[in-house]
Amino acid sequence: MDLTVNGHKTFCYTGGKPFDAAKPTVVFVHGVLNDHSVWILQTRYFAHHGWNVLAPDLPGHCKSAGDPPKSVEEAAAFVIALLDAAGVKQAALVGHSFGSLTAVEAAARAPERVSKLVMVGTAYPMKVSPALLETSLTEPMKAIEMDNVFSHSTLAPPPSALGPGTWIYGASRALKKRVLASNPDVNLFHRGFKACDDYRGGEEAMAGVKCPVLFILGRRDSMTLPKMAASLQAKAPTSRTVLVEGGHQMMAEAPDEVLAALKEFLGA
Numbered sequence: 291m292d293l294t295v296n297g298h299k300t301f302c303y304t305g306g307k308p309f310d311a312a313k314p315t316v317v318f319v320h321g322v323l324n325d326h327s328v329w330i331l332q333t334r335y336f337a338h339h340g341w342n343v344l345a346p347d348l349p350g351h352c353k354s355a356g357d358p359p360k361s362v363e364e365a366a367a368f369v370i371a372l373l374d375a376a377g378v379k380q381a382a383l384v385g386h387s388f389g390s391l392t393a394v395e396a397a398a399r400a401p402e403r404v405s406k407l408v409m410v411g412t413a414y415p416m417k418v419s420p421a422l423l424e425t426s427l428t429e430p431m432k433a434i435e436m437d438n439v440f441s442h443s444t445l446a447p448p449p450s451a452l453g454p455g456t457w458i459y460g461a462s463r464a465l466k467k468r469v470l471a472s473n474p475d476v477n478l479f480h481r482g483f484k485a486c487d488d489y490r491g492g493e494e495a496m497a498g499v500k501c502p503v504l505f506i507l508g509r510r511d512s513m514t515l516p517k518m519a520a521s522l523q524a525k526a527p528t529s530r531t532v533l534v535e536g537g538h539q540m541m542a543e544a545p546d547e548v549l550a551a552l553k554e555f556l557g558a
Contacts, residue, residue, distance in 0.1 A: 295356070299355045300349065300372065302345060302346045302376075303327075304342070304344065305333040305337020305343040309342055311377050311378060314340070314382070315376070315381040318389075320347075320386060322478070322482030322483055325347045328465070332541060362491070365485070380403055382404070382408070383397060388486050398499055406503075408503075410548065418483045418487040426483050430477060430480070434467060438459055438466070441538040442459060442462065496522050502529065504532065504551065505531040506548055507531060508533075508536040508537050509535055532547075
């Protein structure tokens with residue numbers, strides 16, 4: 291599904307179902323050097339169980355045009371504009387990593403528009419290693435390899451993700467290279483990492499959230515350790531936390547656990 295957001299074409303995956311504004315809506319926001327496909331299991335479930343799904347490629351990523359967000363604040367403004375473009379008055383927001391910061395900032399800016407908030411693989415502050423930040427700028431292919439190691443805790447996923455025996459490292463590396471190549475004018479890797487590293491509004495944003503919050507954190511996450519979400523958990527108005535057996539890319543490594551947590555929290 292294509293929408294025009296801020297004057298630019300935005301691609302949104304809908305889980306294989308037509309968009310129907312009368313249904314409840316859930317928006318899935320991806321992280322750095324990812325696209326809508328990282329949510330494949332979760333989006334298809336909700337789309338086939340009575341929900342509208344909007345899983346956009348962020349601006350300047352893959353199938354979406356426009357300038358890639360330079361900051362979490364810009365990304366949050368995009369999410370709110372996306373709701374306007376789709377004619378959605380209120381939606382649940384689910385964000386992973388950079389997308390989780392985007393989602394909480396959007397929920398704080400427009401609390402009446404967000405029914406529930408889910409933060410997957412989150413941390414605050416979301417500091418990026420200076421070495422990784424520099425390498426993402428000067429040697430992005432090398433940085434992809436570094437990021438890939440820290441983002442995963444297993445070589446092959448359970449059957450519900452990409453299929454039994456799928457090589458998670460290889461699939462993730464291929465995705466990151468494809469996303470990076472999708473915009474030759476902007477280094478999406480460095481821009482995204484810098485936006486994470488620069489963001490300073492997390493606690494203030496969470497204090498402004500009015501809806502229930504769910505934290506889904508990976509027990510073996512080496513990028514955003516579970517303890518690094520503590521400052522946001524302390525500020526959340528009403529929240530619960532689910533720990534899953536996976537690393538940072540837990541949607542692929544612990545797909546059923548992530549989906550089960552979303553189903554229970556969103557009432558699907």
